[in-house]
Amino acid sequence: MVAKRVGMLVLVLAALCAFWEGFKWFGESTGLALGSFEVNDRTLPHIHDIIGQLFEPSRTNGPMLIEVLWDAALFTAKEAAVGFVLGASIGFALGVVLAHSRLLQRGLLPYIVASQTVPILAIAPMVVVWMGGRGFPDWFSVSVISAFLTFFPVTINTLRGLTSADPRALELMQSYASGKWAILWKLRVPTALPYLFAAFKIAATASVVGAIIGELPASIQDGLGGAILNFNQYYATTPTSLWATNLIAALLGITFFLIVVAVERIVVRRAPEHVA
Amino acid sequence: MSGTSVVSLERVSKEFGAGGVRALEGIDLQIREREFISLIGPSGCGKSTLLRIVGDLIQPSSGRVVVNGKTPHQARLDRDYGIVFQDAVLFDWRTVAKNISLPLEMVGWDRAKRAERVNELVELVELTGFESHHPWQLSGGMQQRVSIARALSFNPPLLLMDEPFGALDEMTRERLNLELLRIWEASGSTVIFVTHSIAEAVFLSTRVVVMSPRPGRIVGVVGVDLPQPRTADTREEPGFADLIREVRHLLRRGGGFDVEEPTPTGEEDFIAAEEALD
Numbered sequence: 001m002v003a004k005r006v007g008m009l010v011l012v013l014a015a016l017c018a019f020w021e022g023f024k025w026f027g028e029s030t031g032l033a034l035g036s037f038e039v040n041d042r043t044l045p046h047i048h049d050i051i052g053q054l055f056e057p058s059r060t061n062g063p064m065l066i067e068v069l070w071d072a073a074l075f076t077a078k079e080a081a082v083g084f085v086l087g088a089s090i091g092f093a094l095g096v097v098l099a100h101s102r103l104l105q106r107g108l109l110p111y112i113v114a115s116q117t118v119p120i121l122a123i124a125p126m127v128v129v130w131m132g133g134r135g136f137p138d139w140f141s142v143s144v145i146s147a148f149l150t151f152f153p154v155t156i157n158t159l160r161g162l163t164s165a166d167p168r169a170l171e172l173m174q175s176y177a178s179g180k181w182a183i184l185w186k187l188r189v190p191t192a193l194p195y196l197f198a199a200f201k202i203a204a205t206a207s208v209v210g211a212i213i214g215e216l217p218a219s220i221q222d223g224l225g226g227a228i229l230n231f232n233q234y235y236a237t238t239p240t241s242l243w244a245t246n247l248i249a250a251l252l253g254i255t256f257f258l259i260v261v262a263v264e265r266i267v268v269r270r271a272p273e274h275v276a
Numbered sequence: 277m278s279g280t281s282v283v284s285l286e287r288v289s290k291e292f293g294a295g296g297v298r299a300l301e302g303i304d305l306q307i308r309e310r311e312f313i314s315l316i317g318p319s320g321c322g323k324s325t326l327l328r329i330v331g332d333l334i335q336p337s338s339g340r341v342v343v344n345g346k347t348p349h350q351a352r353l354d355r356d357y358g359i360v361f362q363d364a365v366l367f368d369w370r371t372v373a374k375n376i377s378l379p380l381e382m383v384g385w386d387r388a389k390r391a392e393r394v395n396e397l398v399e400l401v402e403l404t405g406f407e408s409h410h411p412w413q414l415s416g417g418m419q420q421r422v423s424i425a426r427a428l429s430f431n432p433p434l435l436l437m438d439e440p441f442g443a444l445d446e447m448t449r450e451r452l453n454l455e456l457l458r459i460w461e462a463s464g465s466t467v468i469f470v471t472h473s474i475a476e477a478v479f480l481s482t483r484v485v486v487m488s489p490r491p492g493r494i495v496g497v498v499g500v501d502l503p504q505p506r507t508a509d510t511r512e513e514p515g516f517a518d519l520i521r522e523v524r525h526l527l528r529r530g531g532g533f534d535v536e537e538p539t540p541t542g543e544e545d546f547i548a549a550e551e552a553l554d
Contacts, residue, residue: 168365175359176382190369
């Protein structure tokens with residue numbers, strides 16, 4: 001079972017690498033150009049060059065790129081983790097409130113949906129200025145921006161999960177003369193857990209994206225967003241640095257996702273056929 | 277009717293929707309302490325609705341309901357009801373023991389007291405050794421026994437059962453029927469039991485309430501004077517077949533004969549009985 005999984009993982013990874021290199025070889029040997037996009041070492045570096053770049057010095061006599069990116073990833077991870085916890089908590093609380101009041105649901109839900117249509121880049125500078133003016137560190141402003149992306153799926157799925165309890169189970173709870181609070185924690189929340197974790201998985205990757213994007217207007221240099229902005233300027237000379245940074249950012253997102261999956265395994269006890 | 281009524285229904289009616297379907301009309305019924313009452317009738321006769329009205333899960337449109345000298349609402353708040361549905365409705369994320377102790381958590385018992393009571397109940401429904409299993413690891417019959425143990429956990433004076441064995445196979449059902457009677461004897465509860473099966477109703481009950489559909493009415497009440505305690509041999513008693521015939525006749529008169537016929541009594545017998553009664 002585990003061997004099968006690992007085998008599949010390696011197979012897909014190999015296939016992706018083969019596609020990348022195959023496309024590069026095909027593009028270069030036929031002189032393929034899609035508009036101004038010409039396939040060459042600058043637009044599409046070799047995979048081994050990207051990996052190799054990680055172990056080159058990031059600047060003259062500086063530390064290796066992977067060390068720089070490791071520190072940047074940790075910094076961004078902190079912002080994203082705080083953003084995730086903040087967003088998930090607010091999202092859950094909002095879902096609980098909406099699930100208990102049809103009136104609030106009708107009144108607030110349209111604006112909650114509308115909040116997600118606002119481009120994050122448009123509000124990020126405002127958040128940084130506003131939070132900074134109140135003495136919060138810049139990285140925390142980034143966390144707030146990240147939370148703005150993560151609360152939404154959690155709210156929607158909390159609402160859906162809390163209202164999906166078996167009506168007869170609700171009748172049973174009523175027959176025990178249970179209060180709203182007891183019904184929430186002993187029935188509604190456990191019923192909602194699979195929905196919640198589906199949302200947490202979306203929110204986990206969104207929190208990383210939110211943190212990276214949030215770093216740009218906050219002009220934070222210490223995270224992956226700062227690194228992307230920095231290596232973007234040197235793309236013409238060392239494109240592999242930017243690609244390597246992207247690789248690390250992707251790995252960070254995957255790590256967040258896997259942490260949620262691991263917690264779900266521990267927390268959600270359900271009949272085997274319900275476990276994804 | 278003598279003796280104190282546990283449940284008293286007077287001219288109870290229920291309509292669904294504005295001027296909509298009349299589910300129940302003019303229901304009068306007195307249920308005494310320690311009785312085992314079956315409600316039987318075809319689909320749409322309102323027997324489950326009646327059970328829910330007694331249990332304060334829905335409100336009657338008119339009429340008076342008194343439970344243990346209180347309103348059903350007060351009775352619910354006093355935890356006078358134990359409810360069992362056709363499906364066990366167990367909480368998947370809780371073990372057998374924790375499912376049974378759920379109502380006790382609501383009542384506010386401490387951990388030690390809960391554990392003691394759960395042990396008693398697990399023994400009563402013969403599930404010793406399955407305490408730490410999860411519901412999905414149990415058969416349908418075992419799940420329903422957990423659900424019964426949960427309903428009995430805080431010793432409710434009134435047990436409301438809505439076709440609890442309807443989804444089980446015949447053999448499991450007969451075994452659970454006997455178990456239920458044993459539990460009823462031991463617990464001293466009054467039982468209201470909704471069923472589709474004539475034989476089950478006669479076998480279990482002290483009285484069978486026969487209902488007719490559209491609107492739901494009581495056609496008649498059959499007193500079951502078979503000796504107590506009932507055993508597997510009760511089904512062989514001569515009186516058993518007579519009582520089944522009587523219930524069936526009432527069902528026929530009520531215009532609802534689309535119920536299960538699990539007994540060997542033939543159609544000829546039924547027609548003969550009907551002619552004799554006419």
